[in-house]
Amino acid sequence: MRVLGIEGTAWCASAALYDAEADSVLIESNPYEPDSGGIHPREAAEHMSEAIPAVVDAVLTAAEDGYGPDAIDAVAFSRGPGLGPCLRTVGTAARALAGALDVPLVGVNHMVAHLEIGRHRSGFDSPVCLNASGANAHLLGYHDGRYRVLGETMDAGVGNAIDKFTRHIGWSHPGGPKVEAAATEFAADHGGDAPDDLLDLPYVVKGMDFSFSGISSAANDAHNDGVPVGEICFALQEHVFAMLAEVAERALSLTGATELVLGGGVAQNDRLREMLATMCADRGADFYAPEPRFLRDNAGMIAVLGAKMARAGDTVAIAESAVDPNFRPDQVPVTWRNDAESVAVGARSAGTESGAVRPEPGDPAADLRGAEAVVAVEPDAEEPRVIKRRIPKRYRHPKLDRSIRRDRTVAEARLASEARRAGVPTPLVYDVDVANSTLTLQYVGDRDLATAIDGGEAWVRSTGRHLATLHDAGIVHGDPTTRNVRIAGDASSGETGSGRGEFGSDRDGSEAERDGTGLSEAAARTALIDFGLGYHTGHVEDHAMDLHVFEGSVRATATDPDALIDAFEAGYAAVGDRTVLDRLREVEGRGRYR
Numbered sequence: 184m185r186v187l188g189i190e191g192t193a194w195c196a197s198a199a200l201y202d203a204e205a206d207s208v209l210i211e212s213n214p215y216e217p218d219s220g221g222i223h224p225r226e227a228a229e230h231m232s233e234a235i236p237a238v239v240d241a242v243l244t245a246a247e248d249g250y251g252p253d254a255i256d257a258v259a260f261s262r263g264p265g266l267g268p269c270l271r272t273v274g275t276a277a278r279a280l281a282g283a284l285d286v287p288l289v290g291v292n293h294m295v296a297h298l299e300i301g302r303h304r305s306g307f308d309s310p311v312c313l314n315a316s317g318a319n320a321h322l323l324g325y326h327d328g329r330y331r332v333l334g335e336t337m338d339a340g341v342g343n344a345i346d347k348f349t350r351h352i353g354w355s356h357p358g359g360p361k362v363e364a365a366a367t368e369f370a371a372d373h374g375g376d377a378p379d380d381l382l383d384l385p386y387v388v389k390g391m392d393f394s395f396s397g398i399s400s401a402a403n404d405a406h407n408d409g410v411p412v413g414e415i416c417f418a419l420q421e422h423v424f425a426m427l428a429e430v431a432e433r434a435l436s437l438t439g440a441t442e443l444v445l446g447g448g449v450a451q452n453d454r455l456r457e458m459l460a461t462m463c464a465d466r467g468a469d470f471y472a473p474e475p476r477f478l479r480d481n482a483g484m485i486a487v488l489g490a491k492m493a494r495a496g497d498t499v500a501i502a503e504s505a506v507d508p509n510f511r512p513d514q515v516p517v518t519w520r521n522d523a524e525s526v527a528v529g530a531r532s533a534g535t536e537s538g539a540v541r542p543e544p545g546d547p548a549a550d551l552r553g554a555e556a557v558v559a560v561e562p563d564a565e566e567p568r569v570i571k572r573r574i575p576k577r578y579r580h581p582k583l584d585r586s587i588r589r590d591r592t593v594a595e596a597r598l599a600s601e602a603r604r605a606g607v608p609t610p611l612v613y614d615v616d617v618a619n620s621t622l623t624l625q626y627v628g629d630r631d632l633a634t635a636i637d638g639g640e641a642w643v644r645s646t647g648r649h650l651a652t653l654h655d656a657g658i659v660h661g662d663p664t665t666r667n668v669r670i671a672g673d674a675s676s677g678e679t680g681s682g683r684g685e686f687g688s689d690r691d692g693s694e695a696e697r698d699g700t701g702l703s704e705a706a707a708r709t710a711l712i713d714f715g716l717g718y719h720t721g722h723v724e725d726h727a728m729d730l731h732v733f734e735g736s737v738r739a740t741a742t743d744p745d746a747l748i749d750a751f752e753a754g755y756a757a758v759g760d761r762t763v764l765d766r767l768r769e770v771e772g773r774g775r776y777r
């Protein structure tokens with residue numbers, strides 16, 4: 184099969200020929216380069232109208248020269264996401280070409296194409312995919328017929344976050360490569376890879392999501408304050424890429440996947456690829472990033488995915504081929520893969536998103552390695568204890584690494600104790616060793632909620648009550664996934680469990696009421712652990728994010744999430760502030776979230 188692909192979502196007018204039998208890709212591209220500022224949608228669309236016919240012509244001519252008049256079996260085009268005026272130009276060209284050649288038309292999601300090209304070239308079976316492109320940043324895993332969003336930016340795309348700074352200082356678009364050059368030069372002038380000085384910038388990871396808005400503004404402010412540009416570029420890369428590497432590691436840990444592929448324009452950055460390669464090597468995972476011509480926007484990735492879709496019969500009638508500027512990757516029915524290739528999303532996985540691996544006492548696996556910490560149980564007969572050590576990450580700048588591990592260790596100890604005083608069951612903190620980022624904690628519960636989510640209404644409801652109590656005390660958890668909720672008892676039988684993993688709060692015994700399932704909460708008790716990403720805040724938005732993170736982990740884990748989410752929200756509403764639930768609806772409605 185041979186497919187002609189057309190790309191033109193924003194800046195790159197491109198056509199390509201993919202010959203599936205030979206697995207060869209010919210790409211012709213013509214970039215739009217704004218004189219100043221960022222991408223102007225109208226100018227970009229004009230560029231598409233002018234440049235698309237020429238690149239298509241060049242590829243078509245080459246195809247017919249090589250294979251004769253019936254060279255093309257299908258035409259594939261980027262249907263979205265992207266700038267509306269650009270997408271419409273490309274859509275029109277693709278429809279006309281498919282009609283003239285009398286071949287099927289395939290509508291490709293640009294984000295899925297960024298990831299599939301890496302999977303295709305690597306030959307990996309079930310990778311987690313990190314997309315680092317201009318307008319987007321997310322982690323995806325194929326599961327049950329869809330690409331699931333495991334984590335994503337809460338605001339700007341990664342390239343745009345960097346380009347915002349370069350626009351501020353007057354550099355032309357695209358800024359990413361210039362930041363890379365300036366950062367490399369700064370490092371070379373300051374003693375190699377890791378100069379001691381690292382400008383402090385915001386580092387924001389919330390559960391599996393992350394935010395770049397604060398870092399762009401802080402970089403701009405640093406420039407206004409006279410910090411040298413090279414120093415800012417270096418720090419910008421170290422912070423932004425460490426955030427991506429951290430969430431990628433969490434996604435690997437959550438799913439138990441052992442393969443990571445990278446895609447998107449920012450993936451051309453050597454430092455980002457180096458960090459991800461180091462992270463993967465340290466946890467025994469395989470890493471793959473395709474060569475640069477497949478990373479930046481290009482029609483090759485559109486043609487390759489187009490061929491997979493066409494082979495699966497996934498073509499589109501001209502009348503139904505409208506473009507979609509907001510086309511999300513998780514909206515795409517994945518017709519070209521089979522279920523055997525799914526990554527485990529949720530409970531079936533062995534790993535964890537953060538330090539929450541909790542071997543049972545006496546577990547032969549003395550040390551288990553989460554994404555962030557190594558956790559060992561001391562099987563003391565009287566009272567089992569957990570020793571949790573946040574281990575250094577080689578991929579991070581040493582200064583950033585030290586401060587992250589120290590800050591989270593301190594936050595976890597302090598907030599767990601404060602939460603406990605406010606009435607939320609958490610482990611007692613026996614010892615804090617800040618220098619070694621190590622905590623000694625009480626062993627709580629029997630197992631984590633992720634392992635028993637189905638039918639766990641009573642536990643979920645209890646979790647809702649605890650989060651409401653926590654928020655009422657002005658604290659957010661920051662990472663309240665089902666793996667960071669420890670449970671005891673049996674929600675379906677009302678048994679109180681073995682009692683081995685005792686837990687409680689300083690106001691224990693106050694919630695013996697019966698919930699909607701007829702079970703007493705004393706029979707389905709929960710404790711919150713892992714406060715490392717927590718902080719003090721009274722902002723409704725931050726509280727709503729906690730609920731969003733929890734509900735996201737329930738959706739990813741449960742067979743029938745709706746009833747559980749209702750129970751969770753009922754528990755929250757019984758104790759907490761209803762405006763937080765209203766804000767949650769608003770957060771979900773913003774489109775970035777499901």
Ligand SMILES: C[C@@H](O)[C@H](NC(=O)OP(=O)(O)OC[C@H]1O[C@@H](n2cnc3c(N)ncnc32)[C@H](O)[C@@H]1O)C(=O)O
Nearest residue numbers: 192193316317318319342357359360448449452479480
């Ligand atoms: C929707 C679609 O139009 C959009 N495409 C897009 O943003 O172009 P892409 O080629 O995937 O990525 C471009 C971004 O990639 C950045 N970039 C290119 N080379 C870079 C480098 N060496 N280091 C850092 N960023 C780089 C650019 O600054 C720019 O922000 C997307 O995929 O989000």
Ligand SMILES: [Fe+2]
Nearest residue numbers: 316317448480
């Ligand atoms: Fe892109």
